[in-house]
Amino acid sequence: MLSLVAAVLARFLKNDEKKLPQVLEKILEKTGIKLFQTQIDILLFLYHSSNKFKAVEAPTGTGKTITYIIYSLSKEHNFDHVIFSTFTKNLQQQIYTEFHKFSLDIEPLVIFGKSSYICLDKLSLLPEKEQEIITRLKPGELLKKTAVTSYYCSQEYRKLCPHRENCEYVQILSQIKNSKFLIVNHFLLPHILRRLDDRRILLVIDECHQLLSRRVIHIEKEDLSEPEKPSPENFGTIQEFNLTYEKYMIQLQKYRLAKKYNIQSPGRYEIPANFDFSSAKEVIFFSATMPETLPENCDLLQIEDRTDWSNVKIIIKDTNYRKKDYLNTLRQTIKKATGKYSRVIVLATSHQQLRKIREMFPDAATTLDEKPFTLIEKLKSGQINLVAGTDVFWTGIDVPGRKCIIMTKLPFPSPENSDEEISFVTGMQIMLKKFKQGMGRMLRSSRCCGEIFILDNRIQKFPEVIDYLQSLSKKGATVIFENKRKENTQNLRLRVVK
Ligand code: SF4
Incomplete structure (x- = not known):
């Protein structure tokens, strides 16, 4: 199948690209995959661009994974390795599943972060009882003290380690050079690239804002x-x-x-983010919100966001963190949400807020105590119904289905926590991007629906935010600005304040 995709695409690309949709359709028929026009547009862009750097900004749900898998399959003969890098373990698994839809007799090598692998040598140092408990844990729950790290497992020590023969991590590392397709995460990517030095690499970076942003x-x-x-x-x-x-x-x-x-x-x-792409022959960036820090001379395709927001209600509460009633409103909002939804996600902007939420709701699971992705897995499996987190919660979590999202405030960068002075304009840009990414946590699949509460009435002061909310309103979202001065809460037309 792999050779069929590659051969047909290669031949047809030379001859008649206008027929791409039909040709692809025919090839993919056997796999049960259907392509949308947007996916074909992305493929055409990738084939046409001869630039080393290409970037595609496409909204969630566009089906970009399939497009970059098709592209890389058809071009694989030009490269020694094709690396798909994404941000989370879940997304790595999604790429793996999509890849397998092509019924290829090829097995991509999936490498998770080091903390997903157990270091048998470290484990052997623990008392027997503790060893027993740890080996029963799921990979994501591994305690730090038994996770693989390159500081403990240095190249020299690896040669001496008595557990080397049975070490899963070492076995995976030994397969890297012989694997054509690799699925890795952004944290591991520099390490993988170092191992593949001087090879011809096609690098596909999904969720690239996570790698390129501060x-x-x-x-x-x-x-x-x-x-x-x-x-x-x-x-x-x-x-x-x-x-x-x-x-x-x-x-x-x-x-x-x-x-x-x-x-x-x-x-x-x-x-600032700092990544060296010099060792790759071709690099393709994908994101729903493209960062400004793309390499120079990068060809960019922006796909219009046609997502349907008609099952989403956005409610802006008439308060903000400086108001006396703020904590009470936050408490009431979370309380109501947990009574109505089995999945409530609080996007906070500081650890102080997380501590407050934990104080108000002792059952709340927060990123103060557990890793973000462990929390999300627990939320998805129904073990917990209220999670709260900062940073990655705004940008990298993926919870499909019905849910409620609560934003504690607009995510402006805090000047006292920054290494350099942030101008108002830059701060605004950072906030807007993070705000959009936070809103993007709602529509993760076509089944998604629910409510988003924003506890920040300062929104009225920022035309960029209003414009964005109005654009969501045009896509079907119900946007409500609660106004305490009126007796009844009303649907207000959001006014742009100049
Ligand atoms: S080879 Fe390294 S990671 Fe594996 S068990 Fe030994 S020290 Fe741990």
């Missing part, structure tokens, strides 16, 4: 001073040394970042 780091008090390097002679065993060295390296990395960005006090800081 990232948040948490600096603790101890990260501000240089940690002392451990010396092997002070340790009884090499494993003991490895464990201490691992802690040292994590702290050293943070210390170096703090120094590089001149961070003087503990807190959360945004730092």
Whole structure:
């Protein structure tokens, strides 16, 4: 099947591209895959662009995964490796499933983040009872103390490790060079590219805003001073040394970042993204909200958002975090939402807010205690019905179906938490993008519906936000601005304040 797709596409591309839709349809018939016009538009763009860098901004639900799989299958003979990189484990699994729809006799290598693999050597250092518990946990729940890290498992130690033969992580690493198709995540991508140095690589970066946007780091008090390097002679065993060295390296990395960005006090800081694409022969970026930080000379295709918002109600509460009634409104909104929905997601903007929510709702699961994606899995499986988180909750979670989303405030970057002065215009751009990404958490599939509460009446002051909400209203969303001065809450036409 792979060769059929490749051969037919290659031949037809040389001859008559106008027939692309029909040809593709015929090829895909056997796989049960049907293409929409938007997907064909994306494919034509990718084939036409001869630029190393190509970018496609397409709304969620466009079916972009299928398009980049088709493109890479038809071009695979030009490359030694095709790497699909995305942001979460779930999305990696989705790519894998889509890939298999092509009934290919080819198995892409899926590599999850290191924390998904258990380090048998670390595990062997724990008491037997603890070992037993840990081996029963699901990968996402692995405790940090048994997860693989490159600081513990250095290249040198890997050769000596007594558990090497049975180590899943090492087995996966050994397959990288011989795998044509790899499905990885953004955190691992630099490591994978280093391993494939000097090879011809087609790199497809899904959810590219996660890789190219500024990232948040948490600096603790101890990260501000240089940690002392451990010396092997002070340790009884090499494993003991490895464990201490691992802690040292994590702290050293943070210390170096703090120094590089001149961070003087503990807190959360945004730092610029910095990624080197030089080793790839061709790079394709995909996102629903394209960041401004695309490489220069990148060909860009923007697909109009035709999503249907008619099953979504957006309610802007008449309060904001500076108002006296704010916490009470937040409490009431969450309470009502949990009474009505089995899936409630709170998008917060600070740890302080998360602590408040935990205080008000002791059953709330927050990113203060657990990893975002573990929380989302629990929410989807029905184990919990209320989750709250910052950062990645706005940009990278995927909960299909009926749900309620509560935004605690407009997500402006906090000036005191930034490494550089943020002008009003830049702050506005960052906020708007994050706000749209937060709104984008609602429509993850055609079955999605529900309510979005925004606890920030300052929205009226920002024409860009109003314009965006009006565009959603044109796509069917009901937008309600609650106005306390009126006796009854009314559907108000949002007015652009100049
Ligand atoms: S090879 Fe590395 S990751 Fe695997 S068990 Fe040994 S130390 Fe851990």
